[in-house]
Amino acid sequence: MLRNFLSVVAIALAGTAAQASQVTVKSVAGSWDIVSKVGSPRITGAGKDEIRWGESFPGYKGRSGFAFDAVNLGERFDVNKKFDVGVFTHMNRVIYQGEHVKVARLNLKFKASFDGMVRTFNTSYNFSLWETPNLADPCANGRANGIRPNYSRKSGFGGSLNANGCADRVQLLKNDALSDSFTHNGKIYSFSLFGFDSGREFWTVEDRENSTYLNAVFHVENGPTTHEPPVIPLPAGVWLLLGALGSLGAFRQFVRRH
Numbered sequence: 001m002l003r004n005f006l007s008v009v010a011i012a013l014a015g016t017a018a019q020a021s022q023v024t025v026k027s028v029a030g031s032w033d034i035v036s037k038v039g040s041p042r043i044t045g046a047g048k049d050e051i052r053w054g055e056s057f058p059g060y061k062g063r064s065g066f067a068f069d070a071v072n073l074g075e076r077f078d079v080n081k082k083f084d085v086g087v088f089t090h091m092n093r094v095i096y097q098g099e100h101v102k103v104a105r106l107n108l109k110f111k112a113s114f115d116g117m118v119r120t121f122n123t124s125y126n127f128s129l130w131e132t133p134n135l136a137d138p139c140a141n142g143r144a145n146g147i148r149p150n151y152s153r154k155s156g157f158g159g160s161l162n163a164n165g166c167a168d169r170v171q172l173l174k175n176d177a178l179s180d181s182f183t184h185n186g187k188i189y190s191f192s193l194f195g196f197d198s199g200r201e202f203w204t205v206e207d208r209e210n211s212t213y214l215n216a217v218f219h220v221e222n223g224p225t226t227h228e229p230p231v232i233p234l235p236a237g238v239w240l241l242l243g244a245l246g247s248l249g250a251f252r253q254f255v256r257r258h
Contacts, residue, residue, distance in 0.1 A: 022076045023189075023218045024113040028085060030068035031107045035126055039099035051104060054095030060207065062093040066104055066127065066170075068214075077218065082194050085216035090129075090170050092204045100131045103173070112218070114189055121180035125193050130169040134206060139166035141203055164206040171201045183223050190219045 032051035034043060045051040045065070052065035067089040077083040085108075107124045130140065137145035139162050146163040161167045172195050181190035194215040196202040204210035 021079055021220075023079055024076050025073055025085070026111040026113060026118065027073060028070035028111075029109045030070065030086065032066055032068070033105050033107065034101055035103035035105050037101050038131075039096075041095075041099040041101065043101070051101075052091070053101050054093070054099055057094040057096060060094040062091065062207075064093045064095050064100065065091040066101075066106075067091065068106055068108075071213075079189075079218045079220040082215050082217050084213040085193070086214045087211050088127075088170075088196065088202070088214045089209055089211040090168070090202070090204045091209050092168055092206055094134065094165070094207050097131065097133065101129055103128050110191060114184055117184060119182060119184075119189075121182065121191070123180065123191050123193075126173045128171045128173055130171075132166045132168050134165035136166050140169070141167055161203060161205060164208065167203045167205055169201055169203050170196075172196065174200070186223045187220050188223050192217060192219065 030049045031047050032049070033046050034051070034053075037043075037053070041053040042055060042063075043051065043053045049069070050065060050067040052063045054064045056062060069087045069089070071084055071086055075083075103126050105124050105126050107122065109120065109122050111118060111120045113119075132140040135145065135147070139145050141161065143162050145166055147165050172193060181188055183189075194217050196212045196214065198212065202210070202212055
């Protein structure tokens with residue numbers, strides 16, 4: 001009987017834990033600001049979800065920039081498992097080499113539901129940009145350049161990545177998160193970006209908009225222990241079972257005495 005009782009309690013507690021094992025993302029707002037730069041690039045869009053910089057090289061159109069677009073709003077995700085939080089885009093345009101951004105910060109404001117409770121918190125991550133020389137050969141990624149110094153094409157060289165000149169590299173920097181965390185029902189919740197679909201770095205084609213998913217994870221871990229064990233509320237069915245066990249024990253004692 002005791003073994004069966006413990007099994008019922010274990011199932012009940014497992015159900016309680018499962019209720020807190022998912023997160024629903026209600027809203028995500030992203031904005032960019034500049035951490036460091038090279039030269040004096042003209043910067044527009046600071047504080048918004050798309051930021052631009054630099055001036056177009058003669059014969060080309062457009063300015064370089066970063067953009068963030070949230071995805072999967074309203075979806076439920078398992079904690080401690082990777083999911084797609086948004087689309088990152090590098091508008092990689094041919095601009096003057098000595099005027100560009102080196103590091104930009106993405107500030108994210110989340111509203112999410114944890115175990116039925118809605119919380120808002122903030123996190124920030126830095127992205128570095130390596131503006132490689134367009135005419136190097138081989139390119140910084142170790143592959144051949146797809147164009148000649150006079151900007152004519154080399155048929156079959158460089159593949160798609162270096163087809164328009166040497167690709168640039170964007171990296172999600174390590175250990176740079178400025179993130180909120182909170183405790184709920186004895187557990188600590190936090191958020192972090194995991195990287196791009198390609199990992200911590202993303203090589204981008206010149207003179208093109210390059211997009212990839214940003215992977216993220218909601219972390220949950222047990223909070224600090226206290227001197228007294230936490231009180232765990234049990235479902236009503238368990239209390240009925242406890243009452244039944246207590247009655248059964250009293251009945252056995254009555255039988256033994258009589």
